[in-house]
Amino acid sequence: MGIIERKERDKQEMRLKILETAQQIFIEEGFEKASIRAIADRIEYSPATIYLYFKDKNELFFSVHEMGFEKLILEMTIAIEGITDPIEELRARGFAYMKFAFQNPEMYDLMFIQNAPMESIKESSVWTCGHQCFELLCQTIQKCIDQNYIRFDDIYIASMSIWSFMHGLVSLKIRNRFQKFGEAHVNELMKSSVEQMIAIISK
Amino acid sequence: MGIIERKERDKQEMRLKILETAQQIFIEEGFEKASIRAIADRIEYSPATIYLYFKDKNELFFSVHEMGFEKLILEMTIAIEGITDPIEELRARGFAYMKFAFQNPEMYDLMFIQNAPMESIKESSVWTCGHQCFELLCQTIQKCIDQNYIRFDDIYIASMSIWSFMHGLVSLKIRNRFQKFGEAHVNELMKSSVEQMIAIISK
DNA sequence: TTGTTCAACTAAACAGTGTTCAGTAAATTT
DNA sequence: AAATTTACTGAACACTGTTTAGTTGAACAA
Structure with a gap:
């Protein structure tokens, strides 16, 4: 009896369709404009239908932000391929992070600034994708500390500090x-800032 | 003829009343809950009246965020009184900044995270209060560089980096x-992070 | 004092938001 | 063929920011 399986497939397909449409609209027009009604309009279903697949807007955008993390984690993994020096690895990860933010500003905003995705895991639940991404940084920092290449001794303090620095900039x-710095120069200033910071924390 | 002066005073008083009520509600209940109607309700005027004193919600909250900057600038000025060592000055300013964020999280959010105040000065206008506050940091950094106490050579790169680090944390x-770090330990971790960062960038 | 002007204020509406629920219609099961 | 289950939606609810036409009372000029 393949009917229940087909129904399950249909359900997943519909979920994905909503998810991808939500992502599309909000990447193009920002979080504010990505209303339930706008999403429903584009997939040609009623707004109420979306609530059959997601508890509320926060949960929907939690799922969208998870797709963002998949991409960021992939890019931060690819970025260090073939690199052996831990400091070079840190630089590569840092610039991959910044590049992601420059190229996907709305998604970065959702992942690290907006309240929405965190609201949906308030209490009880855990920010798994965020921790996974942070773990990548920790691995690199671990190597830096092990090989005595960095002016930090504690992995978590180091990772927290470096993440905060990068997130602050972005x-x-x-x-x-x-x-103040002007649209024209700010990106170059930010890159210099990262470069200098790496030079300073290296030993 | 003191009538027009009295009227001007009345107008300013009303403006201030709206401003203070807006601040109060949003400090207590957050930006989302600080609706025009909620403010109007509390001052016992109609919502439309607020639009006679402020162009829109963005402009109203731009003014609220300016009051926040007055406070922050004051606290960051008091914090360094009697301090002569530039690095100690930097530490004092850093911790004053962090303390402000801990004690006024909603206001910090409005000043440095929310889009609203920036929307109201989009194009043409300038973020004067933000620049004023940044200038305080620059002054301290200038001293650090002049006395060769810090591993930076460019004031703006240094100030941008340190501000970003602090803002990222907060x-x-x-x-x-x-x-991940847990409500109980995160504040202590953040303080350690700042302490370590100062140690690392000092020379 | 009267008539007029002007400023402060508001009721009501507009267009939008997230969300819920009763009801429909079609697919599936009995 | 009848009963049940599932997927879906129209319409409403309670909000939001904002605009506009209209009221009311104070200030001014005759």
Whole structure:
């Protein structure tokens, strides 16, 4: 009896369709404009239908942000292929992170700035994809500490610090707090900032 | 003829009343809950009245965020009183910044994370209060570089980097991305992170 | 004092949001 | 063929920011 299997497939397909449409709209027009009604309109279903596949908007965008993490984790993995020096690995991961943010600003915003995805795992649940991504950084930092290439001794303090530094740069840019530096130069300044920071924390 | 002066005073008073009520509601209940209607309700005027004093919600919250900057700038000024060593000054300013964020999370959010205040100065206008605050950091960094106490040579790269680091820490906390570390330990970890960073960039 | 002007204010509406629920219609099972 | 289950939706609810036409009372000029 393949009917229940086909139904299950249909259900997953529909879920994916909603997810991809949500992602598409919000990448093109931002989180604000990605309303349930706009998504429903584009897939030609009623808004109420979306609630048969997702508990609420937060849960829907939690799933979208998970797709973002899949991409970021992939890119941060590819970035270090063939690199042996731990500091070079750290640089590669840092620039992969920044590149992702530049190329997918709306997605970065959702993953690391917006409240929505975190609201959906408030209490009880866990931010698995976030931790997975953080783990990549920890692995690199671990190597740096082991080989005595970095001015940190604690992996978690180091990882927390470096992540915060990178996120600070990127999120101040995304949320327009670097207005002062001008759209034209800010990206170059940010890259210099990362480069200098790596030089300073290396030993 | 003091009538037009009294009217001007009344107008300013009303403006301030709206501003303070907006601040109050949003500090207590967050940005989302601080709706025009909620503010209007509390001051016992109709929502439309608010639009006689502010162009839109963005402009209203731009003014609220300016009050936040007045406070932050004051605290970051007081914090360094009596300190002569530039690195100690940097530490004091860093911890004053972090303390402000811990004690006024909603206001910090508005000042450095929310889009609203920046939307109201999009194009043409300038983020004066933000630049003023950044200038304080630059002054301290300048001293550090002049006295050769810090591993940076460029003031702007240094200031940008240190601000980004601090903002990254604070904003990841505020937007719940440090879930992993647990509510109980995260504040201590953040302080250690700042302490270590200062140790590393000092020379 | 009267009539007029002007400013402050608001009720009501518009267009949008997330979300819920009763009801329909078709597919599946008995 | 009848009963049940499933997928879906129209319409409503309670909100949001914002605009506009209209009211009311104070200030001014005759």
